[in-house]
Amino acid sequence: METRPRPGTDLPDRLAASVAHAARPVEEIAAWLDERRQANPSTVERVPFADLAGWEFAPDSGDLVHSTGRFFGVHGLRVRTDYGHRPAWEQPIIDQRDVAILGIVAREIDGVLHFLMQAKMEPGNVNTVQLSPTVQATSSNYLRAHKGAPSRYVEYFVDRTRGRALVDVLQSEQGSWFVGKRNRNIVVEALGPVEPHDDFVWLTLGEILALLRQPHLVNMDARTVLSCLPVEPPAAGGEGASWWSGPQVRSWLTERKAAYALAADYLPLASVAGWRRTADEIAHDEGRYFKVVGVRVSATNREVAGWSQPLLEPASTGLAAFVMRRIGGVPHVLARADLRPGYRDVVEVGPTVQCTPDNYVGRPASEWPAYLDLVLSRRVRPIYDVMQSEEGGRFHHALTRHLVVEVGGGFPLGTGPDFAWLTLGQLGELTRHSYQLDMEARSLLLCLRGLTAASTPTVRTGGSR
Amino acid sequence: METRPRPGTDLPDRLAASVAHAARPVEEIAAWLDERRQANPSTVERVPFADLAGWEFAPDSGDLVHSTGRFFGVHGLRVRTDYGHRPAWEQPIIDQRDVAILGIVAREIDGVLHFLMQAKMEPGNVNTVQLSPTVQATSSNYLRAHKGAPSRYVEYFVDRTRGRALVDVLQSEQGSWFVGKRNRNIVVEALGPVEPHDDFVWLTLGEILALLRQPHLVNMDARTVLSCLPVEPPAAGGEGASWWSGPQVRSWLTERKAAYALAADYLPLASVAGWRRTADEIAHDEGRYFKVVGVRVSATNREVAGWSQPLLEPASTGLAAFVMRRIGGVPHVLARADLRPGYRDVVEVGPTVQCTPDNYVGRPASEWPAYLDLVLSRRVRPIYDVMQSEEGGRFHHALTRHLVVEVGGGFPLGTGPDFAWLTLGQLGELTRHSYQLDMEARSLLLCLRGLTAASTPTVRTGGSR
Numbered sequence: 045m046e047t048r049p050r051p052g053t054d055l056p057d058r059l060a061a062s063v064a065h066a067a068r069p070v071e072e073i074a075a076w077l078d079e080r081r082q083a084n085p086s087t088v089e090r091v092p093f094a095d096l097a098g099w100e101f102a103p104d105s106g107d108l109v110h111s112t113g114r115f116f117g118v119h120g121l122r123v124r125t126d127y128g129h130r131p132a133w134e135q136p137i138i139d140q141r142d143v144a145i146l147g148i149v150a151r152e153i154d155g156v157l158h159f160l161m162q163a164k165m166e167p168g169n170v171n172t173v174q175l176s177p178t179v180q181a182t183s184s185n186y187l188r189a190h191k192g193a194p195s196r197y198v199e200y201f202v203d204r205t206r207g208r209a210l211v212d213v214l215q216s217e218q219g220s221w222f223v224g225k226r227n228r229n230i231v232v233e234a235l236g237p238v239e240p241h242d243d244f245v246w247l248t249l250g251e252i253l254a255l256l257r258q259p260h261l262v263n264m265d266a267r268t269v270l271s272c273l274p275v276e277p278p279a280a281g282g283e284g285a286s287w288w289s290g291p292q293v294r295s296w297l298t299e300r301k302a303a304y305a306l307a308a309d310y311l312p313l314a315s316v317a318g319w320r321r322t323a324d325e326i327a328h329d330e331g332r333y334f335k336v337v338g339v340r341v342s343a344t345n346r347e348v349a350g351w352s353q354p355l356l357e358p359a360s361t362g363l364a365a366f367v368m369r370r371i372g373g374v375p376h377v378l379a380r381a382d383l384r385p386g387y388r389d390v391v392e393v394g395p396t397v398q399c400t401p402d403n404y405v406g407r408p409a410s411e412w413p414a415y416l417d418l419v420l421s422r423r424v425r426p427i428y429d430v431m432q433s434e435e436g437g438r439f440h441h442a443l444t445r446h447l448v449v450e451v452g453g454g455f456p457l458g459t460g461p462d463f464a465w466l467t468l469g470q471l472g473e474l475t476r477h478s479y480q481l482d483m484e485a486r487s488l489l490l491c492l493r494g495l496t497a498a499s500t501p502t503v504r505t506g507g508s509r
Numbered sequence: 510m511e512t513r514p515r516p517g518t519d520l521p522d523r524l525a526a527s528v529a530h531a532a533r534p535v536e537e538i539a540a541w542l543d544e545r546r547q548a549n550p551s552t553v554e555r556v557p558f559a560d561l562a563g564w565e566f567a568p569d570s571g572d573l574v575h576s577t578g579r580f581f582g583v584h585g586l587r588v589r590t591d592y593g594h595r596p597a598w599e600q601p602i603i604d605q606r607d608v609a610i611l612g613i614v615a616r617e618i619d620g621v622l623h624f625l626m627q628a629k630m631e632p633g634n635v636n637t638v639q640l641s642p643t644v645q646a647t648s649s650n651y652l653r654a655h656k657g658a659p660s661r662y663v664e665y666f667v668d669r670t671r672g673r674a675l676v677d678v679l680q681s682e683q684g685s686w687f688v689g690k691r692n693r694n695i696v697v698e699a700l701g702p703v704e705p706h707d708d709f710v711w712l713t714l715g716e717i718l719a720l721l722r723q724p725h726l727v728n729m730d731a732r733t734v735l736s737c738l739p740v741e742p743p744a745a746g747g748e749g750a751s752w753w754s755g756p757q758v759r760s761w762l763t764e765r766k767a768a769y770a771l772a773a774d775y776l777p778l779a780s781v782a783g784w785r786r787t788a789d790e791i792a793h794d795e796g797r798y799f800k801v802v803g804v805r806v807s808a809t810n811r812e813v814a815g816w817s818q819p820l821l822e823p824a825s826t827g828l829a830a831f832v833m834r835r836i837g838g839v840p841h842v843l844a845r846a847d848l849r850p851g852y853r854d855v856v857e858v859g860p861t862v863q864c865t866p867d868n869y870v871g872r873p874a875s876e877w878p879a880y881l882d883l884v885l886s887r888r889v890r891p892i893y894d895v896m897q898s899e900e901g902g903r904f905h906h907a908l909t910r911h912l913v914v915e916v917g918g919g920f921p922l923g924t925g926p927d928f929a930w931l932t933l934g935q936l937g938e939l940t941r942h943s944y945q946l947d948m949e950a951r952s953l954l955l956c957l958r959g960l961t962a963a964s965t966p967t968v969r970t971g972g973s974r
Binding site for chain 2 (some may be wrong): 388
């Protein structure tokens with residue numbers, strides 16, 4: 045009989061050991077990122093659409109597309125839904141049918157799991173270079189549609205004999221900006237030695253979690269992949285420690301996914317109501333939501349030396365906030381079943397509040413998202429409040445305030461049907477399968493793990509192995 | 510602190526007891542179905558599209574739609590993919606955005622779980638009435654878009670205080686006939702007494718599984734809901750009993766979901782190439798695949814007494830076949846990662862072979878689905894070979910031969926990348942979350958459970974409670 049490779053069943057213990065191990069201070073790693081930024085100079089320049097080499101507005105629809113039909117396109121979308129206060133609207137949206145690999149190579153060093161992180165330039169980053177997955181490439185990239193160099197280390201995610209998958213799951217991205225987007229979130233433990241490279245560094249989970257206490261060091265793609273690691277052991281603290289049981293959580297989410305109607309249909313970008321196109325941008329008539337702009341990029345350490353592309357530029361800073369409350373001594377967050385027009389499965393679990401607060405300026409308070417006023421008020425105690433970046437390969441200076449606020453035991457446990465109190469272990473459980481926990485909630489989950497790690501400063505070395 | 514209702518953790522034991530309990534013979538239950546068929550006479554009559562009250566061809570697109578915009582519609586779809594032998598085609602497809610509730614009420618009777626099954630007429634059934642879930646209703650029905658009576662027992666699935674969910678998961682339907690279709694597969698254990706009704710009967714799982722050895726008694730909707738019950742205990746037989754570990758199965762499916770490109774875009778039904786519309790039908794030029802036809806229905810025990818609707822009528826009988834092989838003594842089936850244009854997540858796990866064999870008549874053998882010749886050959890031993898019906902509310906006389914063939918220990922374990930050897934427990938595990946195991950594989954899984962139950966005729970009464 046053939047041999048059967050078996051992933052270890054002690055993964056949560058090994059991850060806990062990696063969380064507990066943080067030899068290098070944040071300053072040292074940030075200095076290394078600075079050094080890589082200077083070693084690999086790049087420029088990003090705003091250009092009119094006419095100067096975006098390879099891109100064009102399709103003659104019939106006005107959609108912004110690449111001449112090869114690859115990479116991604118900007119289309120129009122007509123949305124009708126019975127969720128929220130707006131029954132219908134039209135908007136531009138990014139359509140990217142390519143599945144990206146967001147892949148991290150892992151390896152034990154001195155008995156502790158380390159993760160190979162990349163100092164990667166993306167044109168939309170506020171600080172050009174952030175700590176990124178080992179590989180972050182769409183199939184247009186790793187199949188080399190751009191005719192450039194292959195993505196470094198991509199063989200670990202294409203050739204199954206190179207390692208074993210610790211995590212391998214498709215996840216969504218921003219459902220208001222992408223339609224049907226899904227990425228392969230994958231961590232592969234290498235079976236043999238891994239060749240070093242100047243732009244890559246081996247970090248423990250503890251070191252990465254410490255970096256999350258600073259803004260804009262760990263990019264969105266790294267945050268989503270790492271959030272899917274089963275850090276919390278199954279049924280952490282016993283099933284009884286959570287307010288709801290696992291089957292109750294699944295039933296709640298199924299019911300919410302079935303509760304709302306959503307029709308999201310393509311329409312020509314040229315005919316999207318309320319938006320206008322100039323030589324330099326596609327923007328909302330009132331300046332709300334976002335713009336689509338063009339950039340020309342030159343880089344010294346990417347697969348190709350220079351390229352042009354559109355980017356989506358939000359009009360304002362986003363907010364992703366969890367309300368946290370202890371129930372029976374166990375931290376729970378108030379999660380929301382959130383409908384977005386681009387989600388493949390209509391509704392995913394998001395933070396308590398996820399919005400762009402400036403979009404509500406001048407609107408009646410009755411139309412504000414639930415709990416927005418609470419999380420911004422003095423009635424709550426912020427325990428995490430750090431600005432983080434969305435993906436710089438598609439978004440220009442897209443910043444999201446990551447906020448966790450704690451409320452006391454007097455805070456009511458009863459909620460509306462779109463809300464549920466979940467433990468960190470239950471959030472982690474939702475990441476095991478596709479399209480259940482949204483991008484921003486996954487990002488906050490990872491930040492919360494950093495808080496938990498920091499509040500239990502017991503350093504274990506070596507863990508169970 | 511509020512009370513927390515807790516589903517029992519002994520569900521697999523209680524389900525095993527229900528499987529082992531089959532007091533009533535098949536003949537008695539079939540006779541009851543006959544009796545209900547005669548007590549509730551109905552007629553189904555083919556009519557031209559012009560006589561379908563409430564339905565019309567949209568003037569701009571030629572799409573077949575209901576005048577209210579509800580229920581469902583027949584649109585055109587243009588498909589491009591790198592999966593299989595056909596890189597592109599166009600076809601009609603059913604678009605039904607409503608989420609249907611496929612719900613079964615469960616209850617312990619004399620210590621054994623019973624399920625409340627309905628003798629339900631559907632216009633497309635070959636035998637008009639089949640055993641169906643307690644409730645089988647789209648939101649257009651249970652929100653009473655048809656202005657008829659409410660669906661009986663629907664309150665168990667709308668009002669959470671009536672019971673606790675044993676299963677609650679969204680699942681797909683036929684990905685070649687529906688686009689993006691998803692149903693809520695739910696089993697609710699009633700907390701109080703349940704009012705009886707002449708068209709409903711309480712059956713154990715063992716009784717239902719015995720009925721599956723006959724054709725066309727248990728309808729498709731009942732089969733999919735019951736397939737999602739966690740009959741196999743977690744990691745049945747120990748993790749080591751399966752050829753692949755759970756993480757390997759998940760990684761294989763994720764990789765296959767990401768491996769293929771699929772673009773499936775609506776186009777006007779009137780412009781679908783290769784299909785033609787007459788006064789009576791929409792059909793393929795060569796008579797392959799399926800037709801869309803119209804029927805007028807009168808019934809005595811449905812929410813409304815009469816209605817008209819389109820139905821999809823397959824050109825020929827379908828085949829869903831699993832190759833089964835023992836590995837280390839444990840039965841494994843050869844599952845296939847199958848791409849269908851209507852799947853919400855592109856690829857799901859299906860049977861070894863799932864096709865309409867007549868569609869391949871006259872085509873070169875190189876274009877036949879893998880293993881089709883094997884499962885129809887004398888080199889294999891059929892252990893299950895029964896015709897079952899697809900859903901009679903949308904399909905007219907859609908019959909699928911359900912086939913399981915056993916191969917010996919000399920059969921190679923090595924397969925192409927789209928195939929994997931999975932245990933019944935692993936198939937069951939895939940049903941816990943949405944869009945992983947397709948309709949036909951779920952149906953075969955339930956039939957296989959019936960075989961397993963039959964080969965261990967130990968009758969236990971009462972089980973663990």
